Amino acid sequence: MSYKKVSLIVLGSEAALKRALITVIIGGDEAAKSSYLKESEIYENNNYKIIYTPDLNKPSKDIKSVFVYNKDHDRSLLVVKEGFSTGEVWKQIEELHKLTGKSTEEFIVVLPLIHEHTESYPFTCLKISNLFSTISKMAEDRRQKATSTSHADHPDDPMKVAGKPSDSRVNLVLLGMSGSGKSASGNTILGKTIFPSKASSSPVTAECQAEDKEIGSSWVRVIDTPDIFDDDINDFTKKQHVNKCKELSEHGSTVYLLVMHVSRFTDGERNILRKLGEAFGSKVHEQTLILFTRENDLMQGDMTQGAFIHSLTPDLKKIVTKCDNRCVWFENKAPSSGQVERLMHVVHQMLIFRNNSAGSWWRFSR
Incomplete structure (x- = not known):
């Protein structure tokens, strides 16, 4: 129609x-x-x-x-x-x-x-x-106005909803240290509580888990992961988690969301891009953006996002620069509708402008 x-x-x-x-x-x-x-x-x-x-x-x-x-x-x-x-x-x-x-x-x-x-x-x-x-x-x-108001139930393959082929899916893989807000961010993106998320002294997420949702004009698969960067986890278990993550993101385009707390940068995160490269390939940074959680901490400190970027420690600045300055901010305790829209915009930018120098105009920071 x-x-x-x-x-x-x-x-x-x-x-x-x-x-x-x-x-x-x-x-x-x-x-x-x-x-x-x-x-x-x-x-x-x-x-x-x-x-x-x-x-x-x-x-x-x-x-x-x-x-x-x-x-x-x-x-x-x-x-x-x-x-x-x-x-x-x-x-x-x-x-x-x-x-x-x-x-x-x-x-x-x-x-x-x-x-x-x-x-x-x-x-x-x-x-x-x-x-x-x-x-x-x-x-x-x-x-929507041009489509009949009566719709059949979703088919077994959610990737075929509304005629979307499976390769049109966007996979958002949440990665980061325990306590950074991965699961909470996944729930914010999905608009409902799917992944277990609570304050805890020990890791809450034990296995990779995925949930699909249509966001705007895209069918999105959100993949929550355990802390694969923890040095206390044995190599065999890490490899199992990585393989499961790759299996869940096998179809469609993939963007890695490196989740980090705005008020905390740990020693374990200093080499996080190296570990990310070992797990998903040396060019994984080209598919990675930084998702900073606890945005309200910035507001309480009367700090803008731009001021925050300029105040980064040298080690964190290297991570942000390596990811081509692609940053988004979430406040998961009181999420706003604009958060997910901004995230998806940056995700679409990455998919459109990868290896395209014209994309530099749209980056958050030079």
């Missing part, structure tokens, strides 16, 4: 940034890429139609034509680079207003992921993570 795609016009003065944004939204599966007007292109898949526009320093008639031919588009996105001038951006919006007849409020400025709000802007703005969740919800709502 057909439904109206989410239509986006992407504006800006930096071609690389505009294409990076389009790649984040479309991914590598665009169904069509066609010339539209002079120096303009259309990218489409099942959910989105995205119009790449000429750079804003090009003749204005080409930009105006894009809006004439796309009167019913859903969003106008103005992409800016890190270190942008508020005055210059507002000037661009005013010029677009005069050129297209659209109100200034209709132009949404897409901020770099690293950017922190330090002032009150005169324009509407969103970080890419918030934008992605907004348009994903729009696409999901349209799919």
Whole structure:
């Protein structure tokens, strides 16, 4: 059954940034890429139609034509680079207003992921993570409206729900020391208590365990693991845990979530990436992001995420740098809906931008 795609016009003065944004939204599966007007292109898949526009320093008639031919588009996105001038951006919006007849409020400025709000802007703005969740919800709502309200029960193979092949699954493997919050983070991602989680002086998780859930447009398998980095565990038991983990994540793409406590960095974690490489391969860091738990500890200390990153000890900084500065924060005691959306955005970034230098624009920190 057909439904109206989410239509986006992407504006800006930096071609690389505009294409990076389009790649984040479309991914590598665009169904069509066609010339539209002079120096303009259309990218489409099942959910989105995205119009790449000429750079804003090009003749204005080409930009105006894009809006004439796309009167019913859903969003106008103005992409800016890190270190942008508020005055210059507002000037661009005013010029677009005069050129297209659209109100200034209709132009949404897409901020770099690293950017922190330090002032009150005169324009509407969103970080890419918030934008992605907004348009994903729009696409999901349209799919649901176009689908019959009666659904059959899930088939035995959950990977075939809604026509999803098994290789479309995303495996999220939770790794880390005992007490770091692996199981609690898994429960936050799933939105319900599946993995045993409690304060304890001894490890609570004894075996690898997996649970599947559809999150947004992805079918996700969350895999909780025992502490395979504990030096007191014998090599045979460690190997059993690793093999079970590999078996559970055999199908689909895999991202490793290295779970760490924001207020505690132990001696056992100093060599955790080396141990991770020994277990899952020397390039496993390319598939790894850091999931910091106990975000409220930062708030209580009046510390921003950016300040936390800059205050890291040299050993922890090496781990974060090795994982290409990919970090997310969870508060499992009082989880917010935005936590999982932000996590999934970073996960999709990794899968899209692996080995793609354009992805550096979206990283949390340089």
